[in-house]
Amino acid sequence: MQQNLVDKLKEWIVKIVTSRLFVVWVVILCLFTFVLQHLFTLQIIKGSDYLDNYMMKIEKTIDIEGTRGNIYDRNGVLLAHNELSYTVTLEDNGTYANNKERAKLLNAEISTLIDMIEKNGDSIVNDLDLYMDPDGELSFLSEGTELAGFRRDIYGRKKVADLKYNAKLGYDESAATPEQMYEYLLNKFAIDTETYDRYRAYQIVVIRYALYLSSYQKYIAIGIAEDVSDQTVAMIREHASELQGVEVREDTKRVYDYPEYFSHILGYTGKISDSEYDSLHEQDKSYNRSDVVGKAGIEQVMELQLQGKKGSETVYVNNVGKVLDEKDYQEPSAGNDVYLSLDATLQMAIYDLLEQELAGILNSKIINAKTSESSELYIPIYKVYNALIENSVISTSAMANAPDGTEQATVYRTFSDRKEAVLSEISGILQSDTAYNDLSEEMQEMVTYVVKMLQDKSVFVTSSIDTSDTIYQNWKDGKISVQEYLRHAIDASWINITAFDLNEKYADTSEVYAQLMSYVTEQLKNNTAFDKIVYKYLIYNDKITGSQLCLILYEQGVLAADDSAAASLKNGSTSAFTFLKNKIQNMEITPAQLALDPCTGSCIIMNPNTGELLASVSYPGYDSNRLANNMDSAYYNSLLQDGSLPLYNNATQQTTAPGSTFKMVTASAGLSEGAIDPETVITDTGIFERLGLKLKCWVYPRNHGSITVSQAIRDSCNYFFAETAYRLSLSGDTYQEEKGLNAIAKYATEFGLADKTNIEIPEGTPKIADEFPIDASIGQSNHSYTTAQLARYVSAIANNGTVYDLTLLNKVTDSNGNIVQSYEPQVHNQITDLSPSTWQNLHSGMEMAIGEHDQFNDLQVSLAGKTGTAQENEKRPNHALFVGYAPTDSPQIAIATRIAYGYGSSNACVFVDQVLKYYFKQNTEEELLNGQATNVGSSSNSFGD
Template sequence: MFEHIKEFFQNLIKSRIFVFAIVIIILAILLIQRIFSLQIINGEYYQENYNLKIEKTKTIYGTRGLIYDRNGEVLAYNKLAYSVTIEDSGEYDSTEEKNASLNAEIYELLQELDENGDEITNSFGISLNDDGKFEFNVEGSSLSRFKADVFGHSSTDDLEYNSEIGGEESQATANQIIRYLASEDHFDLNEEDYEDRNNFYRILVIRYELSQYSYSKYITATVAEDVSEETVAFVKENADSLTGIEISEDTIRKYVDSEYFSHIIGYTGKISTEEYEELSAEDDSYTQNDIVGKAGIEQIMEEELQGTKGSQTLYVNNTGKVLETGETTEASAGNNVYLSIDKELTEVTYNLIEQELAGILYNKIVNVKSYNTSSVDSSDIQIPIYDVYFALIDNNVLDLSTFGDDDSTKNEKKIYNTFKKKQKSVLKSMKKVLLSDDTDFEDLSEEKQDYLTYIISLLKSDGILMTDEIDTTDETYLKWADGSISVYEYLNYAIEKSWVNTADFEVDEKYSDSEELYNAMVEYIISEIETDSEFAKEIYYYLVQDDAVTGTQLCMALFDQGVLKDSGDERSNLASGATSAYSFLKEKIKDIELTPAQIGLDPCSASCVITDTQTGELLACVSYPGYDNNQFTGSVDATYYASLSSDNSLPLYNHATQEQTAPGSTFKMVTAAAGLTEGVITTSETIKTKGVYEKVSPNPKCWIYPSTHGSINVSEAIRDSCNYFFYEVGYRLSLNNGDYDADQGISTIQKYASLFGLDSTTGIEISESEPSIADEYPVTAAIGQSNNSYTTIQLARYVTAVANSGTVYNYTLLSKVTDSDGNVLEEYSPEVKNEITEISDSTWDAIHSGMRMVVEEHEQFDDLEVKVAGKTGTAQQDTSRANHALFVGYAPYNNPEMSIATRISYGYSSSNAADLSAKVISYYFGETSAEDILTNSAETISDNSNSFGD
């Protein structure tokens, strides 16, 4: 037996297995020894000195360049600020854990932001409005791009049917997108888990922003900008528990006197997908977290203003704490941009516009409930005081949402209770109308028609009535359009024809019949209009008209809500009846405590462009009203943007470069130049004018009809703005071998209008509407009517060419670009578009003489030392609204230095535009100081509607 054991061990030792086993045992002993050393002998030491290092590259942003006026006055600068950022740096065992952790962490942060008065950065394409409803805040191609981003498509062409929303992605409503993103498959957000919808919405916004960087860890998304010191302290003190949330030192863009320059300068904001694709194609340093110019000069000069990025390598631990710093590449500041415009001239002109508009309003408001505009001339239209009462509601001067608050005043609560009683009645009647086929639309009361019209527009804007699907040639649709069927019949038919998107109705479309779908639609409508602030305004309109809510109550609410400050006993005088609401509001408008922009009634907008006639430099390009582009910096304040979008004064619209109207009689210098140069009239020839021009049909009239201007020459015709004279010139330009040829007349007028630059945009860098020279009716086109249509800046270039006798410039808003050290990199100046060599000196003299006589006839210029030449004009756009008022001119008359073009939209009389222009010219030449001319009070100007023609 011993021999057998001995033989076994001898064979074992000789085998390969034995050798392998010995090696394994030795390695195991070494491993055990090493583990013992690390964990037992040296464990405490290594535990104290252990750190996980993660390498990150931090982008260092260059400071954005500054924007100055022509004199070096700062218009846009950068302010040091702190931002809260978040990155997806956490480690999670499952998507469910990740969603729960991130949602809870963001919610905790939001509570702190709210406590400290800080707001999140929000560039999400859906807003939560004051009514608690989700709505798109982008449209057109931007909306399609947003939907493509939400559904994960690189192109809008890839939008398709999506089973998660139960329909086409391209037709997805705001509610559908919110539900899609909040679902378990995405952010796993339940609205019921939070105190209010706003918390749910803001978490979703931040999660969406963070999801845009899900492909790359350690890319930060900005949660909030320019936060308070309290928020900074909170984030830093809770760095260990707030995974991925940090404070970054940043700069935010600030604008000086923003409302004066907002249309020109624009604003900055987070780069969009489209902007990223465009900019990164030229410069690969752009990232999807950059702040770029979004409009105006900020956008046009983006590459100059944007600084060069730097970078820094950081090593952080698993909680994001920086352990050490690596290589650093410094950033460099962007270049500075100087504009051609004059800051002080712009601001004075803007304020003069406001004073002029306030004066017109003051003169036109009358103490009546309504006014029939169809029975009077446009220049005689009055403004009923009841329109002003309702304007306080309609143009959001008063905040309807606070009337029913616990801390509202007795007066506000009384208004609110009256509204709620009326609203209950309206909702009941609307539901009855919607569920009944008894009454055609045309047979309903005007009030109910207004309510239903709003409901249909609401269904379209909500995407329920799909406008792209509606067949506007369908017989039933046409009956609805002319009011000969009921809303019940129309909407049921729309469901039958699949014009209705039923995704937002609480009913399963697969298992429902049309009646159930329609009933669900009615419930949806009633639910929507009950909380819709715009529909509430429809109700308030009739409350005001019926004196259920009085003008006195609304005026008192101005004090209740802090719109006006009570200087003593004003509110009590209103309450007691010692002061009427009519006289109170007129006085507040006169003192510009309530501005024309706030009231939002005609006239509430205007524009003025001033040019150096010798160089073609733009000195001022003013659009009233403006807006505060500081509230658009970084991300657009959704509430503020919504208020601007619904503002009746159109503050987002550049009235100087985008608003087009007929030029009226300001066009007559073109016709005079054409007539004299083509030889159909001479400078000395007189034409016997009549009140009615009978050579064409229908017979156009002169503004002075039934009087006449007698026999006058071309200069006197410009002075008198005689339509008859210029009808005759237009007619003669149309004669072809003695026969009237309208095409020839239009062609000739177009030729001369083109010589003055009226055939093209002016060359300015910001958005500008295309001009339109008339292409029909040469006789009326000759006096600036027909379908002539130009912007104020286009008229400014035209009158500048008249002033300097034929040099037409292409404008620029830029003066120069310098680096951060002040070294000039590039200079800009207006280019000469063309010289009008076809027009003789005698023709220019005749035109200039006529324009000088125009001004001599207007008393507004009597006190000026500088001699001015100009031309007034009125342009009718809507017979139910006042005419547009225009003036173009230049000074000094003998050696022009500056030109001016002014348009007051729906400004009644051209005399009003002349009055405004005279004040601007007085200031420009130093005859009146800003302190003297800016009275902050409307002038009770005389109504010279037809004193000097149009």
């Protein structure tokens, strides 16, 4: 039986082996064994290696920023430093099924983040050069090469030269409008404008564009909100599991301790631009395109000293940029500290005194009238009312959202009704043949704005205009209608038809014009600048009252709440005129806010013995804290639109004629070239009438009689210096204009007026007059100098001929206080052509000149100086200038000041008197800096020059 079983087994094996399926089973078994072997190898033996390979582990080096150095004044007063802050970051490290899903989920997450950030009063970082205002209006924040570079990056071109006409988009990329670029970005990032409103869509664009710029280094998170509150930190961390790639990191922020006082000196920091990167990277290869650097002022000038040395860290990232491992951490180091030559206390005191003086002049000129025909250039109160709207003291956008029952809501309804009527009127005018000159003043201003708007938006291409064209000339003269002008512009190809959805090949003039009218109407619907014109005429036509505007100042928080004052305005017991005069007097409304003449000024104080700069004041300043770190784009845009030009440094950039402050140069030229001598007597007859001129002395119809050169400086006698210039121009008995100009220019150059002062921050270019030597002799003609340049000039008079280059720097130290580098003013040149008697006559004349100004009657320090009045625009007040030094026997300071459109040089005297009383401690700080507008009295007419 056992043998039978063996036989049967053998028979079964033979049967299987000889079966056709045997080969198949063998193959299956081999394959199964092979698979098992490889699975074991993949998962057990080399599982870790293959996982690393799958994750595409890549080694990267991350830079770690060093701490930026501090900035101090000459006495160690801290002006700029760093503080701990929190930054919300976003890393694009999510995994998505496709690009469509990525766009949808990423945009939604960003919108949620923005809600969280804004809920707690924080805001997102906006480095986009495309700004959207609260009304949805778009504009560029850059210009020139920076704007060209922005367009290049938006359209993904390697070079600016690669920008071209894009047939698919239907416009030239190099001339793309803000709206065209915005639409392009919306499409690029697949942002659904039906899901998000216009402003939220814009905010998403801002963040998506920042992610786009860093897409080549996903492992580095971008900051989307800086210096956020503890509430935001808590909210983000609470929802961390729901927010892909979002973290809160510790960071530092740049802080300016006295921002308005030093804004033009220190500048601010911000994200590096293309041009800044090119320049800095050439000097230091550690700079990269995501760095924060100095954007202006000392922050920019001393960037390489202030910027700390970077540390580094090696990280390993996967294929979506997620950091897997870290090693090789190298500590960053702090930057050097910079000390300025300026005295912070003096700088701030002068700024406040200047603001008080401007407020005093402004207040003294406001009259209770709608218009003023007076040659005194008084300021009608209606102009003040309008300034509240024009210079955005009152927010028109806030009025649009004001609750019912408020004065804002009432005023906004009045505006809305008028705006609707105005748009209808403009539509009618665009279709009428009424000549421009036959329109009302209101419609003329609005039609002018429409044409300007079309030019600003590159719809009307000004570079294409043929200025010799008859139709163009008739338009300039107001003889034709705006319709005729614009239709002609279309026919002449001055209108950019690509701005409209039309086929240029087939569209005729009527079709284009119809599109143009629709475009205008649409653009004017939400246009803040145009709205201000509507408000202006509502104010002047008494449809909106001054009292209503004053009440809105309370409602919008411009003024601190005062129920009693508000009630007085409402019941009429206090007029808007009295109310506003009082607020200006108390400095609750400042000259900078109103941007009426005068609203700007400058002052430079230096040590004439060493050339050290002690104060460099420009009013108004700005809050540099709002531009540093996370730039407040709305604030920056408001600065660009502000009529008082707060971004402009009036001390070093504003150039005007020096007026009579220049007369010491003419005296030097006359005395040194032999045209006059110290005993020369010239008789002022009131009018200089040589060469067919009728140059009046400022005292005309009176005159100064017979005077010498020092007396002429004392009296600021135009006649004397005109005669001196005439004699300088004589070659024998022949008058040669060039000879006189050369003589004046020679000595102006000696006093440093031909060159910049070499101060580290931006500076206007000086110009010595090259025409009309008679006018040039009294500081008119086409002379043009900054306050800083005039300060250097008068400092050279004070020290008998040493002309210094100016510097804002004192020293640089390392973080341990060791001096790295010291700075001191360098001698620009030494004046050697003036004799001791010439210096004596200049000093004597300037000392006597002070006695002619009653503003200095109670000044206890001896002062030498010279006033100046310069006219720039007949429709605006004159500039008020003063240069001088004190004490006269041993000068400690030289001072130069300019109050732009300050009405008269005596107003500059009032201000200088206050500064000297502060500097020499004649009066207490409480007495001088009292927060009240200076009482200028009748000083503006007490002495002329």
